[in-house]
Amino acid sequence: MDLEMEMEMMGMPMSPAMSAAAVASEDEGDLRRGPWTVEEDALLVDYIATHGEGRWNSLARCAGLRRTGKSCRLRWLNYLRPDVRRGNITAEEQLLILDLHSRWGNRWSKIAQYLPGRTDNEIKNYWRTRVQKHAKQLRCDVNSKQFRDVVRHVWMPRLVERIQAADSSAAAESDDVPVAPPVMVTRSMSSPAGAMYHHGQRSGAAPAAGAQFYHRRLHGGAGAGETSCSEPSQVVTMSPDDASSALQSSSSHLFIASPSSAGTVAAASGVIDGDVLSGSWSELLATTTTVTGRDGPTAGLPDFDELGDLEDNLWSLEDIWLHQQC
DNA sequence: AAGAAGCGCAACCGCATTAAA
DNA sequence: GTTTAATGCGGTTGCGCTTCT
Incomplete structure (x- = not known):
């Protein structure tokens, strides 16, 4: 099923950023790999802010991300999580x-x-x-x-x-x-x-x-x-x-x-x-x-x-x- | 100035474990 | 009890940036 249709059926209209990311990812095959884009980060953060983390595979689908659940989890835990500290190790x-x-x-x-x-x-x-x-x-x-x-x-x-x-x-x-x-x-x-x-x-x-x-x-x-x-x-x-x-x-x-x-x-x-x-x-x-x-x-x-x-x-x-x- | 080498970091891969069906 | 999917973890790779020659 088309992603946009699937999300609309679930009562989750796609934002312009989500649509753009989805379209961009479609051109590159089923699953995206490599560095995360700002749009993908925003999708993931927004989705987790609303629905919480966990169930990463379904989260990846529902958030409109053409990423594996593992990839989403890794991105969130290592980079996007609000309490993550970055920079110099004291x-x-x-x-x-x-x-x-x-x-x-x-x-x-x-x-x-x-x-x-x-x-x-x-x-x-x-x-x-x-x-x-x-x-x-x-x-x-x-x-x-x-x-x-x-x-x-x-x-x-x-x-x-x-x-x-x-x-x-x-x-x-x-x-x-x-x-x-x-x-x-x-x-x-x-x-x-x-x-x-x-x-x-x-x-x-x-x-x-x-x-x-x-x-x-x-x-x-x-x-x-x-x-x-x-x-x-x-x-x-x-x-x-x-x-x-x-x-x-x-x-x-x-x-x-x-x-x-x-x-x-x-x-x-x-x-x-x-x-x-x-x-x-x-x-x-x-x-x-x-x-x-x-x-x-x-x-x-x-x-x-x-x-x-x-x-x-x-x-x-x-x-x-x-x-x-x- | 340009290429090479080194470095730091983000992301992926494969395996093990756990949870759910 | 078995199978399957999801999750977690440690190892590894690849890319971009900086420094060196």
Whole structure:
């Protein structure tokens, strides 16, 4: 049956844009492929706004789209969804991705659940383009122990330093209200509802509404207070007062009371503009800053044997925070 | 200025799982 | 219990843009 007739019979008159898209698609065969047009996006958004998502195959037909249901779903989830966040992956997000990937491997959709607004596709692309690029630069396999060590003992600590430095400089810029140095808090989570995000005094790094949203989840969201060693960490930067109250609500926090001394990092945005990694993996590991083991601060690499079962749980944010704590 | 190479991202493909008939 | 369709997920590809030579 003709699409236009079918839609009219269903009580859904076609808009001019819909008709144009339908006509254009007819010239190209039964199903369109490739990049989506503005008209197709509008059709999909309008239809979902009216009828909701789901039942993608029938949705594609009824919306007047000559696309497969899978294609419509993908377009909506990865691009058109209103809460999708695009653009730079923040340092906090990078840290969380590295942490979660060490636990779950290429479980992109699961990892994405802990980064609200980020899609599994975006995280997957980030991993393939950025992380694997670093592995290539270091001339080692992304799954090798050498690279995992670099990530754990160099990359992640440097991200932590950048986050802390960004918070420090942001706090210094705010001269209206005296602000105590931020502290870093990690908390084990048992559900995506407790997803990590940064909350602090700095501005511009994330949408304000988003920060408030995550803050709500931190203090009162589902899963708060539940602990599990296999669950990812929550990284939050907050004032000592907030951290204190948060600590009272849960016993599963790890604190770093003093910001990192790595004050040379000027960027206050939390977004990593340049590489934190350069040189060979052995050079990087050799330049690792002082770390703290059970016997106190030591220069160079930590005692890997003290870090638990590296095969089952390569490393975690808790480890990083603990080793940053000097 | 032009071509090559590299990079980032959107989209597709194939398989596995789940739900419905 | 079986079959079929729909959905979800991870891997891969292709295109456009930028940078390099």
